[in-house]
Amino acid sequence: MLVKHSVISGLGRLTSHSPSSSSSVLRRQQFLVRTLCGSQIHRPKLIRAMSSTSEADAESVLRTVTPSLDPKRHKGQAGKIAVIGGCREYTGAPYFAAISALKIGADLSHVFCTKDAAPVIKSYSPELIVHPVLEESYSISQLSEEDQRKVQDKVLGEVDKWMERFDCLVIGPGLGRDPFLLECVSKIMLLAKKFNVPFVVDGDGLFLVTNSIDLVHRYPLAVLTPNVNEYKRLVQKVLNCEVDEQNAEDQLRTLAKQIGGVTILRKGKSDLISNGETVKSVSIYGSPRRCGGQGDILSGGVAVFWSWARQLKSDPESPAENPAILGCIAASGLLRKAASLAFTKHKRSTLTSDIIECLGESLEDICPAS
């Protein structure tokens, strides 16, 4: 698991940290000073300030949750992420999510995909650890029911031996909708819940969850990141009505509450985030290009920033906001900034890979490494 972030012991007082951690201390102090508008520390006021429906200060959140590059840390402590996705049709989506996690600052990024997708994803990048373990119906259709169950047990066994090591899973980018594969993935979700491993559900993972809402109901460590279609299907299924743009924030809050307090990041012109209590929006300017794959960057980003934000929980002076919400705000803010930068460079030819190339520079601009 990740190590604890350095703890600050109060405003106006710098504790004796290493040079690398003192910059993070300073950043967090500046965040608190801004949040409190120069007043003394007063937690109820801080909680109120963070809990009303409002545009989030994504840059401040990014400064707060991003850990310093501490030479004392070892590999893995900045995050171990696993993407469950990648099938015959889709190899780009899991790659985008997994490589984005690394480019933002995670130490290790795994992909669990089908056997066909694995060599392709490996060929995109040697940085990713690729497990060719998932099976689709076409490869097991000749088997008896008993043998199919054995295949499923084998898939689960392969994921099980890694599960506890992960700080967060991203379930769904490029997963496809094959029934046998989705049944295995629903069991992987149960496994993650058993070990209290947080997961972000995106893409076809949302198709699965919308049809089996119990998979995430009342699991506080689930973040759903629906796009316009995925959100529409969720609203229809859970609230039994149509999307109401006039009352978008209230409807999102109700939806998150109805699913038992999971966090939902509704993607769109403004990204809206709610856990059934607060609603935050991130509207900073991104890019007018809507090329496929930007949601995959976002899901990988949420996994990393959420893992980092969870470490702040043990910091008595850290923001009172829910880490899942902080993770969503940070990922949305960074993606939009990187998309904007990529667009200034590439204009109409801006692609998802160009945005991924801008993640580092965009984060560096907000939160310098040294």
Ligand SMILES: NC(=O)C1=CN([C@@H]2O[C@H](COP(=O)(O)OP(=O)(O)OC[C@H]3O[C@@H](n4cnc5c(N)ncnc54)[C@H](OP(=O)(O)O)[C@@H]3O)[C@@H](O)[C@H]2O)[C@@H](O)CC1
């Ligand atoms: N480079 C890549 O590899 C990328 C891969 N990507 C991956 O693509 C997957 C789908 O994501 P998406 O964003 O296209 O879903 P969405 O907006 O609901 O669908 C639009 C329309 O298409 C249809 N439809 C979709 N999937 C279907 C299926 N399996 N079988 C049948 N119909 C399907 C859908 O129909 P409906 O659900 O309404 O019946 C809707 O009308 C997901 O795994 C994502 O991660 C993306 O991340 C982009 C980059």
Ligand SMILES: Nc1ncnc2c1ncn2[C@@H]1O[C@H](COP(=O)(O)OP(=O)(O)OP(=O)(O)O)[C@@H](O)[C@H]1O
């Ligand atoms: N109309 C818009 N204006 C500005 N930004 C947008 C708009 N729509 C989406 N975005 C941004 O693009 C990101 C990806 O959202 P999008 O709706 O494209 O996801 P998606 O359809 O799941 O993408 P993917 O192709 O990866 O599956 C969101 O976080 C949001 O910041």
Ligand SMILES: [Mg+2]
């Ligand atoms: Mg998507």
